[in-house]
Amino acid sequence: MKTVYSPLHHRRTATSELDGGVLIEPHERPSRAETILQRVRDQSLGEIVAPVNFDLAPILRVHTLEYVSFLEHCWSEWAAAGKPGEAIPQFWPARGMRQRVPKDIDGRLGYYALGADTSITDGTWEAARASVDVALTAQRLVADGERAAFALCRPPGHHAAADLFGGYCFFNNAAIAAQAFLDQGAKRVAILDVDFHHGNGTQSIFYRRNDVLTISLHGDPDLVFPHFLGFEDEIGEGDGEGSNLNLVYPPGTPFSEWRQGLETACKRIADFRPDALVVPLGVDTFEGDPISFFKLTSEDYLAMGERLGRMGLPTLFTMEGGYDVEAIGVNVANVLTGFDQLA
Ligand SMILES: NCCCCCC(=O)NO
Numbered sequence: 001m002k003t004v005y006s007p008l009h010h011r012r013t014a015t016s017e018l019d020g021g022v023l024i025e026p027h028e029r030p031s032r033a034e035t036i037l038q039r040v041r042d043q044s045l046g047e048i049v050a051p052v053n054f055d056l057a058p059i060l061r062v063h064t065l066e067y068v069s070f071l072e073h074c075w076s077e078w079a080a081a082g083k084p085g086e087a088i089p090q091f092w093p094a095r096g097m098r099q100r101v102p103k104d105i106d107g108r109l110g111y112y113a114l115g116a117d118t119s120i121t122d123g124t125w126e127a128a129r130a131s132v133d134v135a136l137t138a139q140r141l142v143a144d145g146e147r148a149a150f151a152l153c154r155p156p157g158h159h160a161a162a163d164l165f166g167g168y169c170f171f172n173n174a175a176i177a178a179q180a181f182l183d184q185g186a187k188r189v190a191i192l193d194v195d196f197h198h199g200n201g202t203q204s205i206f207y208r209r210n211d212v213l214t215i216s217l218h219g220d221p222d223l224v225f226p227h228f229l230g231f232e233d234e235i236g237e238g239d240g241e242g243s244n245l246n247l248v249y250p251p252g253t254p255f256s257e258w259r260q261g262l263e264t265a266c267k268r269i270a271d272f273r274p275d276a277l278v279v280p281l282g283v284d285t286f287e288g289d290p291i292s293f294f295k296l297t298s299e300d301y302l303a304m305g306e307r308l309g310r311m312g313l314p315t316l317f318t319m320e321g322g323y324d325v326e327a328i329g330v331n332v333a334n335v336l337t338g339f340d341q342l343a
């Protein structure tokens, strides 16, 4: 399987993440991508491909122009306002307030943010754009006939909604790639999010549509981020009713439980008969992950990949979460190896 990678992910080198009331070194750090890349090379999983540069058009098929413009100019506006630290949202259009975009950068940050965990810094825009290029280049490889491709995206994307950033995400790489499949003639695309966290952005982008089936297996939002979406009664709306499936699991969930959800998801996908499968691949389901509570082992990722391979669908993997940097390379490579076993 080919891997698409861009060194421009290094432009996303935030120094602060608000966590537990203090600013910590962000969990979403450059060493994650470098460790995965090294393992892909060590395991000779396939060619490493540089991304093609795309313009904003594919992004604007998913995200609003106002939001994209905000992301492009946020850092310079923040710096021009003389703020000493990284751009971190502090004020939100909370319940009972006006849902309008103010002029002031503090107001604009809060309007477009789903949380205060994700700072915007010099270089964030460039890295986020490059991450989309990585996803779209891998998507094109699959559309052109590759059985599968791995988009080593950083920053990740599945929490980003049409005009919302957070959870370390800015552009929804998987949603942009799924839309590209459709714009290139696919009739139906399935998105199966295996990250520990609910893919709230992906769900909301396609929630009222029936040409994209969105499925997510994740930790109970009553107990973990993103807190306010991802429950099992969210099945889609309007034309999209029945096109969203959330499978929610408690703390301590082992692969033996999790894989039953995977089976349910695979059956739903088979019934949907998609032309392509997009897998937002987070490995924060790992037993050693510092911010999550499932108990998957490194070996389990081989079985996960193998099951996904048995779907027999053109498949695009987009890198999402996973914060045990020591284990992330093995865990990601194991999914891809398991998938490739059937090639
Ligand atoms: N800082 C709150 C948790 C952010 C989760 C990021 C992630 O891994 N999403 O999949």
Ligand SMILES: [Zn+2]
Residues within 6 Å of the ligand: 195, 196, 197, 282, 284, 320, 321, 322
């Ligand atoms: Zn995650």
